[in-house]
Amino acid sequence: MRTYILYGFGILLCVAGVGYLAAEYVKYLSEPGKLACLILMVGMFALFGRHFKEIGW
Amino acid sequence: MRRKLFLYLALVCFIGIIAIFIADGYMGIYDTIYVTAGEQEQRIGPDYWLQRYPPPPGAAKPAYWMSADWGQKVFFRYEIDNRRFSTYSTLVQASVWEENEKVLDLFSEGKSIEPFDKAMSEWTLSTQELGISVDGRGQYTVKIQRGEVEQRIVVDLRYPKEIEPLPSPPVR
Numbered sequence: 001m002r003t004y005i006l007y008g009f010g011i012l013l014c015v016a017g018v019g020y021l022a023a024e025y026v027k028y029l030s031e032p033g034k035l036a037c038l039i040l041m042v043g044m045f046a047l048f049g050r051h052f053k054e055i056g057w
Numbered sequence: 058m059r060r061k062l063f064l065y066l067a068l069v070c071f072i073g074i075i076a077i078f079i080a081d082g083y084m085g086i087y088d089t090i091y092v093t094a095g096e097q098e099q100r101i102g103p104d105y106w107l108q109r110y111p112p113p114p115g116a117a118k119p120a121y122w123m124s125a126d127w128g129q130k131v132f133f134r135y136e137i138d139n140r141r142f143s144t145y146s147t148l149v150q151a152s153v154w155e156e157n158e159k160v161l162d163l164f165s166e167g168k169s170i171e172p173f174d175k176a177m178s179e180w181t182l183s184t185q186e187l188g189i190s191v192d193g194r195g196q197y198t199v200k201i202q203r204g205e206v207e208q209r210i211v212v213d214l215r216y217p218k219e220i221e222p223l224p225s226p227p228v229r
Contacts, residue, residue, distance in 0.1 A: 025082040027104055033081035037074050044070035051063035 084140050088203060091134040092210065094125040106208060120198065120209040126217045127189050131182040133163075135201060139170040146170075147204045149178050153187065154198045161186060163199070182212070189216055 029037065087103040101121050109119035125131050139145040151164040164180035182199065189195040193216030201208045 021078070025078050027107060028082040028085070029077070030081055033077050037077050040070045040073045040077070044067045044074070047063045047067035047070065051061070051067060054060055054063060 086145060086203075087138040087140065088206075088208070089136045089138070090121075090201065090208065090210070091136070092123060093132040093134075094123060094212075095129060099123060101208075101210070118207075118209060120211045122211045122213065124213040124215065125184060127184050127187075127193075127195070127214045128217065129184060131184060131212065133180050133182065133199070133201075135178045135180075137168060137170060137176045137178075137203065139172060139174055139176075142172050144169060144171055148202075150200075150202045151180055152200055152202075153182065154200055155187075155196070160197065184212075184214055187214065189214055 026034065026037075089103060090101040092099045092101065105121065106119065112119055133151065135149065135151070137145070137147070137149070146167070146169045148167050149164065150162075152162045153160045163182060164178060166178060168176050168178070170176045187195060187197055195214040197212050197214065199210040199212060201210070
């Protein structure tokens with residue numbers, strides 16, 4: 001149980017760190033850069049969804 | 058392998074996002090202006106200009122507004138951050154303008170900045186060199202040019218009024 005709490009805490013820190021960096025740097029991106037990031041992000045979530053489907057979630 | 062194919066592809070997308078952030082977001086030339094009038098220092102970061110450029114069609118060029126008392130000195134510090142893999146060379150010029158006419162030159166210097174290094178320029182605007190209208194006000198534009206990039210700071214000058222002494226407390 002304690003291991004899962006630590007996992008959760010680590011994941012939370014990672015998400016917070018990535019979120020902070022994204023908010024900090026997204027304002028410096030050009031419009032094509034923002035579009036490319038959006039497309040890659042949509043692709044990333046779609047592929048994650050497909051992966052979880054593949055492993056039977 | 059097939060089971061984890063989509064996971065790897067998602068990872069590639071994530072790495073692509075990070076690569077775009079680094080290449081498109083972090084890299085480049087960024088400048089920051091620090092202006093000190095009186096005891097107050099104001100920082101005008103690159104995001105101030107990034108949010109206002111390009112201006113909408115027909116709109117005036119964006120400017121930063123600040124005020125100062127006539128007679129005091131306004132100190133400028135101009136920092137250029139070269140976040141590129143090559144040396145950046147440019148000419149930095151600062152001048153004061155009023156109604157599209159140059160009033161005086163403040164600063165002019167060529168700069169050569171090493172990759173991932175910063176350079177600082179400093180100059181002082183003595184407001185006593187500038188005229189002021191009869192109503193005690195005046196507006197001047199400080200134009201800072203770095204190559205083709207121009208940044209404008211509008212200085213609103215006001216004549217300091219005489220400060221009356223505070224009334225003494227009543228004697229009981």
